[in-house]
Amino acid sequence: MVVRQLINDPAGFVPEALEGLSRAHPDLIRWHEDPAYVVRAGDRAKPKVALVSGGGSGHEPLHTGFVGEGMLDAAVPGAVFASPTAFQVKAAITAADRGRGVLLIVKNYTGDVLNFRIAAELAADEGVEVATVLVDDDLATDGQEEGGPGRRGTAAVVAVEKICGAAAERGATLAELVKLGTRVAGSARTLALALESCTQPGQSRPSFELPGDEVEFGVGIHGEHGIGRRPFGPARELVPQLAAPIVEALGLGRGDGVLAIVNGLGATHALELSVVHRELAAFLDGAGIRLDRSLVGSYVTSLDMRGCSITLVRADEELTGLWDAPVRTPALTW
Amino acid sequence: MVVRQLINDPAGFVPEALEGLSRAHPDLIRWHEDPAYVVRAGDRAKPKVALVSGGGSGHEPLHTGFVGEGMLDAAVPGAVFASPTAFQVKAAITAADRGRGVLLIVKNYTGDVLNFRIAAELAADEGVEVATVLVDDDLATDGQEEGGPGRRGTAAVVAVEKICGAAAERGATLAELVKLGTRVAGSARTLALALESCTQPGQSRPSFELPGDEVEFGVGIHGEHGIGRRPFGPARELVPQLAAPIVEALGLGRGDGVLAIVNGLGATHALELSVVHRELAAFLDGAGIRLDRSLVGSYVTSLDMRGCSITLVRADEELTGLWDAPVRTPALTW
Structure with a gap:
C-alpha cells in the first residue's frame, strides 16, 4: 500500500x-x-x-x-x-x-x-x-x-x-x-500505543513497520519508541495496560476523581475511541475512581498514526470548575 | 500491512x-x-x-x-x-x-x-x-x-x-x-474522493485496493464506486474537480454565498482538511462566490477511509442565521 x-x-x-x-x-x-x-x-x-x-x-x-x-x-x-x-x-x-x-x-x-x-x-x-x-x-x-x-x-x-x-x-x-x-x-500522566505508524508528508511509506500481532507500547507523538512492543489484543486487554500504570504513578485510589482524555493519534475512528473510553470507564469503576470529566477525540495527533493515548489528571473542584468554563476555539468549544 | x-x-x-x-x-x-x-x-x-x-x-x-x-x-x-x-x-x-x-x-x-x-x-x-x-x-x-x-x-x-x-x-x-x-x-450537493479504502471491523484488509497513482472519485460513504478512478495529484488539482461540478449543479455564480463542509472520511489528518479548505476557498474566490460559513473536520466518516468530501449549500440570511444558532452536542457545539 x-x-x-x-x-x-x-x-x-x-x-x-x-x-x-x-x-x-x-x-x-x-x-x-x-x-x-x-x-x-x-x-x-x-x-x-x-x-x-x-x-x-x-x-x-x-x-x-x-x-x-x-x-x-x-x-x-x-x-x-x-x-x-x-x-x-x-x-x-x-x-x-x-x-x-x-x-x-x-x-x-x-x-x-x-x-x-x-x-x-x-x-x-x-x-x-x-x-x-x-x-x-x-x-x-x-x-x-x-x-x-x-x-x-x-x-x-x-x-x-x-x-x-x-x-x-x-x-x-x-x-x-x-x-x-x-x-x-x-x-497528569499519559500513556499511548500505536497500531500503525505515521507517514511524513510527501513520503509514501510509514516511519516504522509493526508486525500484525504487536503494538508499539508507550509510543511518543512523533512515533518515538517508548516501553517496547507488546502483543495486540482486544481493547479490554489493552486499555488497562495504559490506565493501570497512570493510576499508580498518580497515586490514585478509591474515592479520587479524574479528568480523562482519550485521544486519537490521527487515523483512529471515533467509534474506536468510544470503545477505549468505555473500557477506561469500566477500569476506573473497578478501581473506585470517579470519572469526573472526559474528553474523547483526536486532539494531539501524530500525523496519520493509528492508536490512542490515555491521559488522567487528578481532579478537584477548582480544576473541574476551570475545565467547565466557556471556551471558544476552532477545535474545542463549549 | x-x-x-x-x-x-x-x-x-x-x-x-x-x-x-x-x-x-x-x-x-x-x-x-x-x-x-x-x-x-x-x-x-x-x-x-x-x-x-x-x-x-x-x-x-x-x-x-x-x-x-x-x-x-x-x-x-x-x-x-x-x-x-x-x-x-x-x-x-x-x-x-x-x-x-x-x-x-x-x-x-x-x-x-x-x-x-x-x-x-x-x-x-x-x-x-x-x-x-x-x-x-x-x-x-x-x-x-x-x-x-x-x-x-x-x-x-x-x-x-x-x-x-x-x-x-x-x-x-x-x-x-x-x-x-x-x-x-x-x-446542497456533495462530492467525495478516496485516497484509500476503509476496513470493516474485524477484517484485516481494506474493502478495495487503489493503485498508488489513482483516487476513487465520487466515492460513497460506504466505499461505493462513484464516477470512476482519476489520477492522484496535488490538492490544488483535486479540489476544483470536486468543487466545480457542485457549483455548476447548484447554479452558483458571482455574488452567491455558500455554506461549505470540508469533511474527512475517517483517517484524513486535520492539516490535510485545512489544505483542502484553503484550495476550496481559493476556488470560490476565483468564481466570485462568497464563503459565508465553513465546517472543516471529520463529521460523516466511512470508517477509516482516507479522503474527503466537499459539500456546498447555497446560503441565505435565514440559513446562516439558523446555522449560527447555539448547538450543544457531543460532536458539534457553539
Missing part, C-alpha cells in the same frame, strides 16, 4: 493548512504568515495574562486549534515534528501580550524548551514579563537517568491550556497561572 | 462504542441499549417538534454525535453500514416525541428509507404526527435512470440536522421544518 496525502507539496504543507484553518474561522483566529504564528482575532483590549504555546506541526488540532477565548492567545507552529524558531515564538509573544505578562506552555522537547527560553529572554529584554509552564506527562519516558531530557510532553498539554486559559480569563496573575499550570502538569 | 482496530469483537463494536460515548457525555445524551438508540439527556419538557435521524454505523460522529440542544432529539444506529430496524426507529420516535410531531431526517438509501417509513407508519398508528425530509446530496449518483434509487445521502445531512434543529428550538412547526429541511437538502 502506498500512502498519499491531500497536500500540494511538503514544503508548503503547514503554511497552506494554517491559511485554510484561518479561512474557516475568521471570527476566532488570525494567521500571521511570516514569522508564522496564529493569534486570536477580534478585540484583544481586555487586560489579561496572555497564553502562548506551540511546537512542531503534525499534531493538529494542537496547538493552533486551541487559540481563542478561554484558551490560548497565540500558537506557534514549527515545521512537521520540528520546533518553531525562537524568532517566531518572540513574535507571537509580542502579538499576544496585553501588558499583564505572557505565560508560555511548553511541551518537554529539547528544541522547544531551548527556543521558547531564548524567545522569553528576548521578550524580557523588551520589558515583557514572561514565565513558563513545562508539560512532561508521558509516563513511557519516566524514570530516566538524572540529567536526561526527562519525560516527553504529550496530551496533558490540552488540560494545561484549557485550565490555565480559563483562569487567565478570570483575571489570574502570571504567578498564579504558573502555579496552576505546574499543578495540572504535575497531576 | 495488516489493519487492526481498537475494539473488542466486531459484534459488540457499535453498542460498546455508544456506551462509551454516553459515558463521556452524561450531561448531553442517554444511550438506550435495547432497542438501540441515543436520546437527549435531561429535561425534555419544552414543547417542540422532535428531530430523529439515524442510519448505518461507521459514519461517526454522524448521527449519534449530533444529539443535543439545537440539533437532534434522538439518533438510531444500525450495525456498521446497515440500516437500523423499523422497530428501533419507532422506539426512538416514541422516546423523542414531545407532542408536537416528529421530523425524520433520512439519508437516501433503500434500507433506511424503507425502515424509517415503516416506523413512521407505526408511530402514526399511535397518533404521533411524523414527517420526513430525505437527504440526497451526492452528486456522484446524479442523473440515474428514472425509477432508480436516486442520489445517495451524505454530508449535507449535517446541514439539514443543524439548520432544522435550530428552527425546531425556535418553535417551527412540523410543516415548516419539512419545508425548510427539503430546501436545505435541495440547495
